[in-house]
Amino acid sequence: MGYAAARGGAEAIVAAERLVRQVREEGSSPQLGVDQVEERMTLAVDRVMGEAGLWAPELAARALRQAQGDLVEASHLLRAYRSTRPRLARAVTVSSDELEILRRIVPAYRVPSGPQLLGRTLDYVGRLLEVPEPRPATDGATRAAAAEGATAATAAAIATGDASVPDRGAPATPVTQGEPEPPPGQNGSLSLPDRRPRRLLDLLRGQGLAVDRRRCDDPEPYDVLRQPVRPGVPRSARLSTMARAETGALVNLWYRNVLGPDGYIHEITLGEVRHGRLPVRVEHPVTGRPVVIGAVRVTEVEAIESLDGPDEPTDLFDVGYGLCLGHNERKAIAMANLDIALERDQGRSLLEQSVLMTTDGLESSGFLEHLKLPHYVTFRSMIERKLAARQAAAAERDRPDLHETPLDGSRPSEARQEDDEAVPPVAAGAPA
């Protein structure tokens, strides 16, 4: 019995687990420390946190190590872990204007208000595989500087485009008036860029060039974890779904809709690409006042769309929005473009269903992989129907009166059941 080998039951599972553990724990090199994963594999950790929808760098690093680097698997570990935890509180809504930027670029303008802050990015690091490996920077100072938010390194990465532009280094221009002062962090130096610059959308709004979709009723965001999404949900549900989506799925959906046969997407111009920190607040259980309990890093994107539809104000721009946990610009950009595409689509196509139902990494991977489970009961049923259809066709062919009574309404099934006594209409399995 060929299939028996693949279903050794509990013992086989235990054996498989043992083999997995071997890779994790044994081998010739020292075991990978969770702190190493967290510190060195930051983009992978960020991606896992984003796709899991849970900010927990240490747990994400642990999950990554346990999953042997498989990102979807690691997100699964993190999400399944969270299923065992109660919800203790709801965070108070924060405005993303509070984002303290670590990186910000504005491709739409050469000199935007506020800085073009390149920050830490792989964008312009040559894609040269470093063989042999360069000598590691060993001194603690450099290592510290490499950490995000460290002043010297970040400041050095400022690229305001053109040194001759007067705006440069003048964070106290009208652009920042009325904005909250940057917190007196590690540095209060005026030569450093504005950490909370106004966003490009404000500029467009100021010029009367953008559709204003801000709403006054301020509904609670849709909780995608408690209420399953389906087409027709509010925008907050679409955004939450995309924020948790698998990066590759979102990128593919975007690309497919730009280039594929059924495209719905119009390419946007990027207004803001930001990576920075947002405070997390909860209401104090005693005073009821919001208190900051920590911060998360997020990537935020504003995508400027030129409206050109027949029922659209073609003299205006509209803006799509993307935001996800961690540093993951691919995802946030795809999300922002899909957001505005959905807004413009107004449910005319099935794009919303694609976004809502097909981009979750756990769902698509799990369903794909479930094909590996035994399916012999269903397959047997399929074979049975193939044979039944074949038998019906044979009965139809053998019918002597086929051409004499074409109008009597007999169909193969009727004919078969009437003519062929060997096949009872109701076969309760093998005849007793």
Place this chain on the structure above:
Amino acid sequence: MSVTELTAASLDDEFAHLDEQSKREIRTALLTAVAVPGYQVPFGSREMPVARGWGSGGLQITLSIIGPDDVVKVIDQGDDAGVNAANLRRLIVATTAVQETTDAGAASIIQTRHRVPEQPLGPGQIFVLQVPVPEPLRGVERDMRELRRMHAEADYSRMWVSLYEDIVRHGVVTRTTGYPVLVGGRYVMATTPIPRWDVPKLHQASFLSLFGAGREKRVYAVPPHTSVEPLTFEDVAFEVEQTQGASCLLCEADDTYLVEVPARAAWICSDTDWCSRRRDHLGGETGGVTLKTGRATVGRAKADGITADGATADRVGTGGVAADGVTAKTDRATAGGVAADGVTAKTAGAGGIMVDRATADRVAADGVPAVPARSQRRPSVPGWTLQVDGLTRLFGPVTGCRDVSFAVAPGEAVGIIGESGSGKSTVLRCLAGDLAPTAGSAVLVRHGQCSQEQVRLFELDDTARRVLRIATLAIVYQDPAEGLDLRVSAGGNIAERLTAAGWRHFGRIRSRARSLLERVEVPVDRMDDPVATFSGGMRQRVQLAKAVVNQPALLLLDEPTTGLDASVAAGVLDLIRDLLEETGISAVVVSHDMSVISMLTSRVVVMHRGRVVEGGLTDQLLEDPQHAYSQRLVAAARG
């Protein structure tokens, strides 16, 4: 403080993996599911330690309802020892320390993938099924918004059409596992991929079945003593898997679900525990084990009329029109349900619109209504009138039509003529419900013998309008693709209307469709070909047949011959005229062509720039047009 530390304090009483809030939430969803059998209840599905698609839904249900005293059995493909079953059982037992068993009779909770145990389950037992795809209609519709509407309105006619097409194409219903069933006479439900063999076991069962789809975030249920009827026509048997002459290599059973062992050219039971128990029993080691399989359930299902009707009804189906009519009532009585339920559900779903019931009654009473002979008015068709008053439709600043009023008497055909952009099609689309009017009213009045029934067309909600369009109001579009599903056969397109009106007898549906197609002169040997393979004229004929198949009160025709070649158009025009004459259906005919109007209608209104400029008897208008525009029209027709 880390997440782990923050949440640690509330996990003192950790049991069954999920936190208590989650379990409560899932149980709430399950209660809803039990209260509305067969309805898919959305729930906040949690990520589990097993992958989506690997039983995460079933696992969440089990873990939410399990208590320390439960005894659990887990199977996959009927096998307790399969890797997936072993893994899930390990998870359940590890986090609950409940007792596990392989004995289906001893378990209080049985979680399964793809099988119902052979041993009949009893009261008090809970049967948890892992569901990969909870939506039974996905094969006929992909758009989730539309799917939701179909369930809400119990609009399952496309499902019936797919079964019809299946039989037509393959001679049998080729659906394999996960066979669709009607639960409690209301919701069509997917039976997960359990084989058809197991489906009858769910019917009027004494145990509770809970279905969990973790990936798609739905749970649904079949409470004890609920009807679970496989969707099949009254005269087409529901067939379970056959393994003729085969028996289990190990236990020699021939009354269980057997799976093939190709290498040995043999069969074995898929239910391994049942198989080994039976072997023990045969070996005389275990006494007192009941070895009556679920087969008994199949027998009971037969008695209930799910399956048994097939044999007799089938002969009826081939026995010709007259015989059909005679046996129809008996048939319905014994089947006791599907068709009648369907009709009732539809009426209820329509929020008490009486039209549908009336039509259904009419159709049912007629048995197979033969197409009436020429010029023979059907006395049973009640008289309908349409009164349109002040119909206005604006498109922003543009006038579609303004203040249009006219009336249609019973059996009368009224024409609306005008050039492109005159607003005539706007009027028709408002009447059909494809466009919402800006102002005005349209009332269909049915004059019964002692009562009058009114349908105010513009005040109907979408559901009521859809119901109205099943059998009271039909429209023939200029483009046949609008009124037909081109992928479906000609017969299937007509079956769609008939099944929507509650028809559930394959033979009768085919007879009716065939006679209609004959009437509209579509060659009967093309009946089973997809309409996409038809010429334009033939498509239009099929659309006509589909429109009149339920003998609507009012037929709307929108430029019915405009897209056709002149010679083809003439034939179709003749056909329409004859059909209207024979059936006594009232009609509104929209055309830009005076010859069409003069041939089909007795009265006409002339529209120009959105308004009615003239109206009267068609003959009179042709003779003596008053308005300048009408004069131009008539002159053009003569020229």
